[in-house]
Amino acid sequence: MKRITLICAAGMSTSLLVTKMNAAAEKSGILVKIRAIPESEILKYADDTDILLLGPQVGYTLTKIKTLYEPKGIKVAVINSVDYGMMNGEKVLKMALELK
Amino acid sequence: MKMISSKTLEKIQAGMGVFANNKYIKSVSNAMILIMTPIIVGSIFTLLTNLPIKAWTDFISKTGLVDLIKIPVSFTSNITALLAAFLIAYSLAERFNKDGLMSGVLGLICFLIVTPTGQVKINDKMISYIPFDWIGPKGLFVAILIGLLTARIYVFFIEKGFIIKMPEGVPPNVARSFNTLIPGFVTVILALFIAIIFKFSPYGSLNQAVFTCIQTPLQGLTGSYISLLIINLAIGILWFFGIHGTVIVFNGIMGPLLLSMDMQNQAAYQAGQALPNIVGMEFFRAYVFMSGTGLTIGLALLMAFFAKSKQYKILGRLVIPTSIFNINEPITFGTPIVLNPVMLIPYLAAPILSSTIAYAVTAIGLVPRINGVQLPWPLPIGISGVLLGSWKIAVLQFFMVFVSLAVYYIPFRYMDRKAYELEKAGSSYATSDSCDVSAR
Numbered sequence: 198m199k200r201i202t203l204i205c206a207a208g209m210s211t212s213l214l215v216t217k218m219n220a221a222a223e224k225s226g227i228l229v230k231i232r233a234i235p236e237s238e239i240l241k242y243a244d245d246t247d248i249l250l251l252g253p254q255v256g257y258t259l260t261k262i263k264t265l266y267e268p269k270g271i272k273v274a275v276i277n278s279v280d281y282g283m284m285n286g287e288k289v290l291k292m293a294l295e296l297k
Numbered sequence: 298m299k300m301i302s303s304k305t306l307e308k309i310q311a312g313m314g315v316f317a318n319n320k321y322i323k324s325v326s327n328a329m330i331l332i333m334t335p336i337i338v339g340s341i342f343t344l345l346t347n348l349p350i351k352a353w354t355d356f357i358s359k360t361g362l363v364d365l366i367k368i369p370v371s372f373t374s375n376i377t378a379l380l381a382a383f384l385i386a387y388s389l390a391e392r393f394n395k396d397g398l399m400s401g402v403l404g405l406i407c408f409l410i411v412t413p414t415g416q417v418k419i420n421d422k423m424i425s426y427i428p429f430d431w432i433g434p435k436g437l438f439v440a441i442l443i444g445l446l447t448a449r450i451y452v453f454f455i456e457k458g459f460i461i462k463m464p465e466g467v468p469p470n471v472a473r474s475f476n477t478l479i480p481g482f483v484t485v486i487l488a489l490f491i492a493i494i495f496k497f498s499p500y501g502s503l504n505q506a507v508f509t510c511i512q513t514p515l516q517g518l519t520g521s522y523i524s525l526l527i528i529n530l531a532i533g534i535l536w537f538f539g540i541h542g543t544v545i546v547f548n549g550i551m552g553p554l555l556l557s558m559d560m561q562n563q564a565a566y567q568a569g570q571a572l573p574n575i576v577g578m579e580f581f582r583a584y585v586f587m588s589g590t591g592l593t594i595g596l597a598l599l600m601a602f603f604a605k606s607k608q609y610k611i612l613g614r615l616v617i618p619t620s621i622f623n624i625n626e627p628i629t630f631g632t633p634i635v636l637n638p639v640m641l642i643p644y645l646a647a648p649i650l651s652s653t654i655a656y657a658v659t660a661i662g663l664v665p666r667i668n669g670v671q672l673p674w675p676l677p678i679g680i681s682g683v684l685l686g687s688w689k690i691a692v693l694q695f696f697m698v699f700v701s702l703a704v705y706y707i708p709f710r711y712m713d714r715k716a717y718e719l720e721k722a723g724s725s726y727a728t729s730d731s732c733d734v735s736a737r
Contacts, residue, residue, distance in 0.1 A: 206541040210626035213619065237327055253630055254541040257311050278539065282631020283608075284615060 201293050202242050203233040203276075205252030214276075217286025224287075227294070246271055248293050253278040272296040309538055320392045321445055326548040328384035328444070329556070332377060333671065336556075339373030340670040342366055343567050344684060347668075370567065374560060374671075375429050378436030381553075382408035385444030386451070393452045399477040404447040407488035408440050411495070413502040431504045434560035437553050438512045439504045447484045454480035512557070519554045520576045525652050529585065533645040536590055539635040543590055552578070562669030566686070572666040575659050579667045582623075583685055584655040585648045587678045587694055588701075589625025592647035595701025597628055599709045606716035609709075622675040632712065639708050647704045651697045664689045 201218075203211040211233035222229050234242055236255050239262070249271050251259060256275040263273045274296055280288045346366050348354065357363040386404025391397040412431045417424050431439070454460065459479055463472040491503055500506035518524055528546055535542030547555070559577035566572060588594035597620050600613025609632075616628045634640040658664045668686040676684075678698075682691030 205626075206544045210619070210624055213624075213627075237323070252626070253539050253635070254536075254626065257307065257540060259307065260311065278630040278633055278635060282627045282629065282633060283612060284627055284631075 198228045198230060199247050199294065200245055201229055201231045201248045201250060201290075202239075202246040203231070203250045203252065204236050204239060205233070205255055206236060211252050214281065214284055214286060214289065217284050218290045219286070221287040221290050227290070229290070229294075243269070243271070248296060249273045250289070250293055251275045253281050321389065322548050324385055324388035324392055324445065324448070325441055325550075326544070326552060327388040328381055329552045331384050332380050335373040335380065336377065336671045337673055339370045339375075340563065340672065342369045343374070343563055343670055346370075347566060367567075371429065374563060375433040377432075377434050377556075377560065378440035379405065379408065379432045381437055381440040382444045385441060386448040389445055389448035390452055393448075393456075395452050395455050396473070396477075399473070399481075400448045400451045403451055403477075403481055403484050404444040407447045407484050408436075408443045410485065410488040411439065411443060411492045411503045412436065413496075413504065431502075434557040435508055435512075436504050437557050438507050441553060442507070443488065447488075450484050450487070451477070451480040454483065512554075515550075516554055516558055516574075519551070520558060520574055522653075522656055525576055525656060526649060528581075529648045529652055530645060532590060533648065536629060537635060537641055537644065539630075543586065547578075555581070556671075559667075559669035559671065562667065563671075564669075566668040566670070572668065574669075575656060575666055577667060577669055579669060579671065579685055580652075580655070582672065582674060583667060583678075583681060583690060583694060584651050584697060586623060586674075587681075587697060588620040589623050589629070590648070591625070591629070591634065591644045592651055592697060592701045593625045593628045593634075593644075593705070594620050594698050595647070595703070596632070596643075596705040596709055597625075598698075598702060599705060600628075600713075603709075604713050606713050606720050608716050608720065609713050621677050623677075624675070637712075639711055643704045643708050647701050650700055650704065654697070654700065655693060658693065664693050 203215055205211040215231050215233045218229075218231050222231070232242070236258070239249075243266060247270075249262065249266060251262065251274070253276060259273065259275055266273055274292070276289055277292070280292075346354075346357065346363055357366065383401040383405040387397040387401030389397075390400030409427070412427065415426050415428050417426065430436075455476070460476045461478055463475050467475075495501070495503040495506055498506060500509060528551070532542035532546050535545055555576070555578040558574040559579050562572045562574050562577060585592070588597070593616075597613050597616040600609040601617055602613070604610040604613055612628065612631045616625065616631070619625065619627060629635060632640060634644050655664070659666055665687045667690065670684060670686075672681055672684055678694040679691045682688070682694045
């Protein structure tokens with residue numbers, strides 16, 4: 198089972214997206230564990246994560262987070278801002294699972 | 298309409314993010330977030346003692362209940378500096394991947410060492426006490442300084458290995474307290490040294506010196522109308538580049554300053570005196586961040602009820618419920634407002650216009666000043682206005698919704714027409730690559 202962690206400044210709007218992604222996963226029968234956390238708690242959850250998605254408002258930390266976590270085998274990406282805005286759970290989930 | 302390449306954007310964002318990601322600033326803001334919980338609890342008790350219901354206030358003052366209700370206020374809002382000293386020292390050590398607990402304890406102790414205590418004689422016995430004066434909002438700046446300094450020294454000693462090493466076989470908890478002995482002595486001695494130096498200074502204490510020379514002048518600057526404009530502009534421009542401007546601007550120094558101004562108002566409110574400040578953290582919550590940064594509630598309403606394009610109709614309906622609870626990232630990224638020149642002007646103008654109106658009507662006394670009570674930030678407008686002191690504040694908040702509608706009307710029409718034409722041409726979500734800043 199893939200474990201996806203979403204990060205934004207306070208973990209508020211991302212948690213909304215998590216709900217939508219979970220619904221999309223359930224609909225197509227994909228087993229995933231998705232959670233939203235504030236950026237400050239990233240260290241705590243790093244060991245329990247396969248895919249790390251950054252909300253566009255913290256996208257500027259991408260390079261730093263990539264160098265920190267990619268060596269551990271975690272895939273890192275920023276969520277497309279319009280998909281984020283439209284809370285398009287299906288598209289974001291698909292993007293996450295297709296990450297290489 | 299790609300305006301800025303994603304590489305350039307990342308550079309801009311990284312540059313702006315440096316400030317927010319600074320370890321010291323992050324520790325302060327992290328501590329402020331943690332302090333909000335006790336302060337909100339205390340604020341609710343402040344409200345209880347000041348409910349505008351005469352039967353209730355008569356009842357609690359006659360029965361003496363009022364003094365009991367004030368106890369939680371004393372040990373939440375009135376000990377903010379004490380909490381901050383611990384939490385800041387804790388957070389900073391954690392950011393250096395060191396054990397935060399001992400660092401926090403040392404931060405608290407050092408803060409108390411520099412803080413002047415008092416002595417009274419009761420029944421021929423001398424009793425020492427810690428006055429609330431300096432462990433509340435007035436001492437916040439010293440708490441920040443001492444908390445950061447203590448934690449930094451603590452981390453330095455652990456990193457350099459200047460610790461007493463226990464032989465193997467000693468239980469880890471015992472070893473831990475020995476490990477922190479040297480940094481413990483050093484920080485406490487240093488704090489004592491600072492306390493002694495300032496005792497013989499004209500100010501009498503570090504707290505008084507910092508309050509007179511730093512905190513008061515800074516608050517004077519922060520509370521002015523000009524600074525209101527600058528804060529609004531800075532937040533708006535940061536968000537325009539897709540960065541969480543609110544967090545960045547209120548991180549570090551701005552947050553504690555605005556918070557102490559609210560606390561001053563709250564203390565005056567509780568004592569039934571005139572409120573000293575127009576601006577404070579809650580001023581922003583009440584008039585500027587309602588429905589989220591940029592006062593986008595008008596835009597959300599326009600989208601939900603007047604959009605021709607399917608894209609904006611869906612977005613509007615998605616955003617109205619979250620906007621009620623002051624969350625508006627969907628509209629910021631979904632419209633998009635980020636990097637969209639059409640939206641830049643209304644996005645900056647709406648909060649500036651709103652703060653200007655609010656500042657003006659408060660200054661002339663048409664609407665009362667905000668009582669400084671700290672509310673949970675997702676509280677909807679109207680309710681928050683009443684709790685912040687008056688139904689008049691609530692009415693003014695609803696008036697701002699019309700301001701927002703007016704400001705966003707023309708740009709909305711333009712964006713909607715464009716989206717509608719694209720949809721008619723057959724491609725839905727046609728704008729999704731117009732601002733593809735994140736797919737790299």
